[in-house]
Amino acid sequence: MLGVEVFESEEKGRGLLTRERIEQGKTILKQSPLVSVLKDRFVETRCGSCFSEFDLERRKKKKCSGCSLVYYCSVNCQVIHSLIHQLIRI
Ligand SMILES: [Zn+2]
Ligand SMILES: [Zn+2]
Numbered sequence: 091m092l093g094v095e096v097f098e099s100e101e102k103g104r105g106l107l108t109r110e111r112i113e114q115g116k117t118i119l120k121q122s123p124l125v126s127v128l129k130d131r132f133v134e135t136r137c138g139s140c141f142s143e144f145d146l147e148r149r150k151k152k153k154c155s156g157c158s159l160v161y162y163c164s165v166n167c168q169v170i171h172s173l174i175h176q177l178i179r180i
Contacts, residue, residue: 093108093109093110094106094107094108094118094119095107095108106118106119126141128141128160133159133160133161134161137151137160137161137162137163137164137167138154138159138160138161138162138167138171139160139162139163139167139168139170139171140163140164140167140170142163144161144163151163152168154168154171156171156172156175157175
């Protein structure tokens with residue numbers, strides 16, 4: 091376990107600080123993102139909720155009737171996406 095501490099700086103904002111040497115590529119922190127979106131080039135080929143790739147032969151993608159911006163792969167993903175609509179009211 092690395093010894094890391096949170097620091098605050100007016101010019102740099104908030105960050106993590108350690109005095110130990112960290113090997114390049116080593117994971118020091120894992121956290122789920124607060125917000126995530128698909129890049130434009132994946133909107134047609136991936137679910138806007140779970141990001142899984144559409145298998146066009148087995149799964150039918152459905153366009154969101156609320157925003158017409160994303161497709162989703164299942165009723166479950168539709169429900170999750172509709173919660174986002176309720177939160178941000180779009
Ligand atoms: Zn999905
Ligand atoms: Zn939507």
